[in-house]
Amino acid sequence: MQRFINNPDDVADDSVRGFVKAHKDLVRLSDKNRRVVVSTAAPVKGKVGVITGGGSGHEPAFVGYTGRNMLDAVAIGELFSSPTAKSFHEAIKEADGGAGVICLYGNYAGDNMNVKMAAKLAAKDGIEVATVVANDDVCSAGPEERDRRRGVAGEIFLWKIGGAKAASGASLEEVRVTSQKTIDNCRSIGVGLGPCTLPAVGHPNFTIEPGTMEVGIGHHGEPGIRVEPLKTAAEVARDMCQIVLDDHNLAEGTEVAVLVSGLGATPLNELYILNDTVEAEITARGLTIYRTFIGNYFTSLEMVGASLTVLALDEELKSLLDADASCPAML
């Protein structure tokens, strides 16, 4: 393993410590739980608190989206593992400004269980908790089973827009409705060209043979819908657009935001190459691209690959997507 690590068991803690040191102006570690990162602006009295949580190894997700008008607190798990209910509970308490707290998180068994337990604990503290579960990964279940789909890079849009809605002074229910609309309007797909390795395991927990690619791969290497010979960037981008947009089924003239994220080890210039065709394909379908985001927004350690997310916009979502915010991952 050609990696910058110390003890493989300490990767999550070492990483969070170095992260907080780099971004002291925007974030701090919770005094009560070293697995909770809190915005230096939180809690804001009278504002709905906005939190998330998830496994480490997806940086800048999740911690990098903590900040002003973004996430108030984030619970951190071990690599590719859910944070504990205790950490989610502490994140809720840190974010609580007296107007309730919303947890915007991805649809994974461990996170679902731990967020529910944390919400019960918070109810005993007198904090009302709402949840919105991201399920934007189109290849993880069919369109008739959307509630079984996993959450992936669409969460970036969810956090930005949910954070901005809360910052606007909206009520807990209003933030919930707008956040739910955001993820309902999101579709994503991942394509993997190379696996990643959890340092404590020491070898990849799945394989992608050289010369092949896995279409629909999940953020932890969950199997996709097909393995096929590696195509050109233009062909890959066309396939990604087709899968996402066929599922999305948007009316002509719809304005969309596009996010092309690297999965960790893919160079940025290759994401630009993908975008050259993504832009052409989306435009050819009569959709209008309002904004494009390209970079390592939601990664999976050193996985080689990319994800595409398309968010259908309306006037409310456009204004919230553009709202002023500051976080280490800079959206």
Place this chain on the structure above:
Amino acid sequence: MQRFINNPDDVADDSVRGFVKAHKDLVRLSDKNRRVVVSTAAPVKGKVGVITGGGSGHEPAFVGYTGRNMLDAVAIGELFSSPTAKSFHEAIKEADGGAGVICLYGNYAGDNMNVKMAAKLAAKDGIEVATVVANDDVCSAGPEERDRRRGVAGEIFLWKIGGAKAASGASLEEVRVTSQKTIDNCRSIGVGLGPCTLPAVGHPNFTIEPGTMEVGIGHHGEPGIRVEPLKTAAEVARDMCQIVLDDHNLAEGTEVAVLVSGLGATPLNELYILNDTVEAEITARGLTIYRTFIGNYFTSLEMVGASLTVLALDEELKSLLDADASCPAML
């Protein structure tokens, strides 16, 4: 090669096209030269124009730093190759607002030659051109031969500060003096754990054996000062700090900006792990960290590794580093 590319010979053009499509609000392609990216705000009448140029494959460098109060224009070369004199010349013309143009670029033979030729051509157009050559890579030559050192990630600081100085209304000579001070105050080092491959070549043009690392590696795989067994992240970070700070020789109490950049395929969480020790080492030497930047700021395709840059600050440099600016790479 597990890569998102089309024709390997088209990587630079395909990438720039996808880049400009993603960031139309901030950049455009020159009408006259498809290897020149221009800020949508340029030229600004009466402002010193600020340009750079360099090979592709280092994204977001160089093009990602084009924007408002940053670089006015950027000349683009093939992968790891200097832009042509013609492209540098066109970038100068696109950036010219009538107050002269400064080219802030890295110390490589091809760039030196082509910038000089472009400056001569521009002189014939009546445009005065100044240059500042980045030479922040401490391992590329000894301290007595600083003018032989290569430019690496210190260029990010050079562009941000030079761009801000020009935006403040300073004269060409004032921008030159402040830019020169910036790079004189910069020291960088790279450590490589894995090589990268030019798609048109198809195999790595250098090797790093598994279990080893190359200390002092250049941005194109130029040999470092030693190859040794891969150490822990803490030990690597200590070595990087020692090499940079011994060369820098800063007085106690000096304020510094720190940049930890991934070289392409190193996950962000490992850069945070490095920063945990970098922060401790720099602080232990009595220096004060004013700001820290961590991410893929200056890469080398899918090279595995990281670079550390330390910039010594004074009041002028702090204020320019913090100045408002907008560019796709978001500094």
